[in-house]
Amino acid sequence: MTLKLYDTASRSVREFVPLDESTVSIYHCGLTVQASPHLGHIRKEVVFDVLRRWLMHKGYDVKVVANVTDIDDKILSKSAENGEDWYALAYRFERELHDAYASLGCIPPTYEPRATGHIPEMIELIGELIDAGHAYAAPDGSGDVYFDVMSWPRYGELSGQKVAEMEPAADADPRGKRDPRDFALWKGHKGTEPETAAWPSPWGRGRPGWHVECSAMAGKYLGATFDIHGGGIDLRFPHHENELAQSAAAGRGFARYWMHNAWVTMAGEKMSKSLGNTALVSEVTRAYNPRAVRFFLLSPHYRSTIEFSPADDDARGSLTEAEKAIDRIDSFLARAAEHLAGGEPTAGEPTTAEWAAFASAMDDDLGTPGAVAALFDAVRGGNQALADRDSARIAAHHHAVSTMLDVFGINPTSPQWADEGGSEELRPVVDGLVSALLEQRAAARAAKDWASADAIRDTLAGLGLAITDTPTGAKWTLEN
Known part of the structure; x- marks a missing residue:
């Protein structure tokens, strides 16, 4: 059987042929760790975990790299509001992301690089783009560096847009740009930002732009060309469009297939932190069986919207x-x-x-x-x-x-x-104790001592255990 995947770039279902006959390389954009993960975030993790498992079943060795964006405008803003160090806030929510992975049974990425750990690779890529004539340092002394969109004729190929029809982002800062649609590769340090949120570069102290982070990390761990790049459909433009432009302009083949999963919506709107309409993974998995939550997220086609x-x-x-x-x-x-x-x-x-x-x-x-x-x-x-x-x-x-x-x-x-319903070490002990009570209940039922049998059942129910009578005896499970 031949695997076929919808490729966003070609807007068609194509036969999947990996670069290597035995290995598949996947990069998918991880979270900007500025808040607790919600179902909209974790759907992407579930989708690509299922893809990974299917490829593994088909005999491939699958290498998955998923980055963590731990330096960003939103992280700096949120940490300042909280009176918290930006790196402490990012690390706290990174740990919550890992808990969310685990709660829904996702296999951890092969590697999960942090943006702050790869500043040299980003500076190197920016330098290559400047040398190739596709990027420039702002002339205003700000230390900003921008990608020159008009220098790259292929810009817009992933999202199917024409540059002339594109509008700059509403919150885009036009300062120092040749064209308002140019995007930041490097952001010069501002006096209002913490000194710890800046690194030395040929253009002055500063920090990377969001888009260049993923290009640099994907290249470092998966090479100039790799098999699949994925993420939520909201990342297709501008994030993935910009990744593709800067990587290709630097002479890298980059992703051969692009996969995007649809949103999880709430009351018809995209689930997002900024809108405040989120269902946190930690809360939903407390209210429902985590395996059922995962099943809920994977059952619709990955390119179909899920309403919650x-x-x-x-x-x-x-x-x-x-x-x-x-x-x-x-x-x-x-x-x-x-x-x-x-x-x-x-x-x-x-x-x-x-x-x-x-x-x-x-x-x-x-x-x-x-x-x-x-x-x-x-x-x-x-x-x-x-x-x-x-x-x-x-x-x-x-x-x-x-x-x-x-x-x-x-x-x-x-x-x-393995730990669903308690630690693996305690499960045999709990099973033995419950089984002993069920044997007492069976003896009471055989003696038609219904009061004692019901009392044992009610005691177990009060502890959160559901008892099911079967032809071969009573069985117990934890209630959700």
Whole structure:
């Protein structure tokens, strides 16, 4: 099966052919760590985590670099408002970002470079652009350096715009620019900014512009040309457009494929910190099963908008439905594992028709809606096999479902979810204690001592445990 991906640059679905037959290199823009991460941010992490897992399943060694922007106008402004050192604020929210990764089961990037750790590479790239005639130091003595948009005829190729039709950003400072659409590569230090937020350069003390940071870091760790560059659709212009222009103008091939995921909206508007309409990852994963939150984010196609709003019953219902979906999957896995206990685990590529449909959907531009449909077809097939007590079919469907869940990153047996419901070390102890209580409850029920049986059930429920009676005995799970 051939993987096809939608390439933003060519605005078409293209066959994916990596530079190296065994390795795929991916760079996706990480956060500007100025506030707590919300669902809009973390959708990108989930999308590219699923892509990474699918490529790994197909046998590729996947190298992922995702930067952290830890110096920026917004970080300086927010830290000044808080009376906090800018680097302390950035580090605090960087740690929250890592917690958000982990809470949704994302594999950490191969490397996660910070912008402040790569100033020399940025200065080198800016120097190359000046030498090539595509950048200039502002003549006003500010220490600013700008990319000369009109010097690069290809500018606008990623977003499909023409320079003549572009408007400068509303908050763009025209000071020292040849053209108001020129963008900053280096920002001279201002007296109102902390001395720690400036580095020496040939143009005077200052700090890098946002766009040059990613070009320099991608080049350092993935080389002049790499396979996939990704991020949210809001980054396509101007951020990714500017990255492409400055990298290509410096003679670098840069990204061969561009992938962009759509927004998570709240009440019809893009979820953003500036609008104040955010759903923090830390809050949502406390209110809902984190695996269900991840499932909610990956189920729609990555290029489709997801609507979420606490004031919208449909949005709450979507997460509630995601939790029910996870329960259906887990119920099948538990019943199948119990039936197959002691048998040899199924290995290799799944062979069911549902798996073929899943793989076909994933190869078609990461078509998760079709893949999700195939997953539940496999669950239904597995449940029918359980009803028929057909061990071979049960094993085949269990293997197919487990492999699909590995690709989606929601397999409950995976290390990412080992601590779900408590530490791995304490789980056997808790399981033993709960099992002992359930045995007492079973004995009480057998003796028709309903009061004692109900009291044990209510005690466990008060501790946050849900008890489900099955033909083979009571089972317990943590309530969400």
